[in-house]
Amino acid sequence: MKTLALVTAVAATGHDDDLVPLLEACADAGFHPRAVAWDDPTVNWARFDAVLLRSPWDYTERLPGFLAWCEHVDRVTHLMNPLNVVRWNTDKHYLADLATVGIPTVPTHFVEPDAEPMEALSAFLEAFDCAEFVVKPAVSAGARDTHRYARDQQFAAGNHVARLLDQERSVMLQPYIASVDEQGEIALLYFGGRFSHAARKGAQLAAGEGARQAPMALGDILPGKATQAEEALAERVLAATARLRQLDTPLSYARIDLLIDAEGQPRLLELELTEPSLFFAQAPGSAARFAGVLAEQLADGTVRARMAPA
Numbered sequence: 160m161k162t163l164a165l166v167t168a169v170a171a172t173g174h175d176d177d178l179v180p181l182l183e184a185c186a187d188a189g190f191h192p193r194a195v196a197w198d199d200p201t202v203n204w205a206r207f208d209a210v211l212l213r214s215p216w217d218y219t220e221r222l223p224g225f226l227a228w229c230e231h232v233d234r235v236t237h238l239m240n241p242l243n244v245v246r247w248n249t250d251k252h253y254l255a256d257l258a259t260v261g262i263p264t265v266p267t268h269f270v271e272p273d274a275e276p277m278e279a280l281s282a283f284l285e286a287f288d289c290a291e292f293v294v295k296p297a298v299s300a301g302a303r304d305t306h307r308y309a310r311d312q313q314f315a316a317g318n319h320v321a322r323l324l325d326q327e328r329s330v331m332l333q334p335y336i337a338s339v340d341e342q343g344e345i346a347l348l349y350f351g352g353r354f355s356h357a358a359r360k361g362a363q364l365a366a367g368e369g370a371r372q373a374p375m376a377l378g379d380i381l382p383g384k385a386t387q388a389e390e391a392l393a394e395r396v397l398a399a400t401a402r403l404r405q406l407d408t409p410l411s412y413a414r415i416d417l418l419i420d421a422e423g424q425p426r427l428l429e430l431e432l433t434e435p436s437l438f439f440a441q442a443p444g445s446a447a448r449f450a451g452v453l454a455e456q457l458a459d460g461t462v463r464a465r466m467a468p469a
Contacts, residue, residue, distance in 0.1 A: 169199065287334050291335035
């Protein structure tokens with residue numbers, strides 16, 4: 160019987176609502192799943208036929224160590240999603256890559272650690288005529304260290320940018336997309352390259368505040384129905400990712416988070432290929448669908464999307 164490691168973290172224990180349904184669905188699909196923490200030094204990863212990243216949610220605080228662990232796993236077994244994708248997706252500079260090939264993303268200005276904070280912020284506000292904007296680190300999860308500011312809060316925002324830069328972290332500046340306050344975000348879930356379901360997430364940032372939810376909480380999540388335009392954009396994002404990362408087999412999973420801009424068009428907010436919540440509770444049968452895809456990939460040998468060297 161094939162064995163699959165479902166990777167979490169010691170710090171995520173009890174927070175991953177997808178884990179138990181997936182363990183049960185994998186067992187029903189005919190292979191042996193085991194939940195293990197990536198930061199457990201006693202685990203022999205070579206004993207598994209494949210390793211699936213699920214909730215290693217503390218990786219943002221120790222990214223070099225996490226990527227080194229991923230490299231080790233990739234040497235001794237099959238990493239899902241593949242190393243080439245994980246390296247790229249754990250830093251939100253990937254948004255710039257996708258924008259370069261024509262994907263409509265939420266406009267993003269990156270500020271690097273050697274920049275002067277107030278100069279960078281002033282340049283952003285001059286370039287974007289926005290009433291509100293968001294400051295967040297390029298490596299983050301669960302809206303950690305993310306804050307929404309009004310245009311007249313430049314001093315506070317500049318201090319936020321400075322704190323992040325002082326920690327040698329790249330910073331993202333984005334106009335705040337006002338539609339999220341009423342419509343939220345739409346998340347589209349794909350398993351093995353096939354659309355599974357959608358979920359709608361409530362706004363996480365109240366005016367003048369940081370994230371309402373804890374880093375590993377799900378917040379307000381409801382079943383969602385994607386529009387034709389949203390599905391079309393999600394397909395474009397997946398196709399662009401395959402070209403950029405030189406993949407010739409589908410990713411095991413992908414979550415594509417979209418917002419609606421002032422013109423009523425969808426834009427990519429985030430592409431989640433490393434550790435997204437999959438919202439099984441909002442879509443009955445979705446855990447079984449995912450387990451079925453994993454069973455197919457384990458059975459036919461496509462447990463790893465082939466790639467160019469990272």
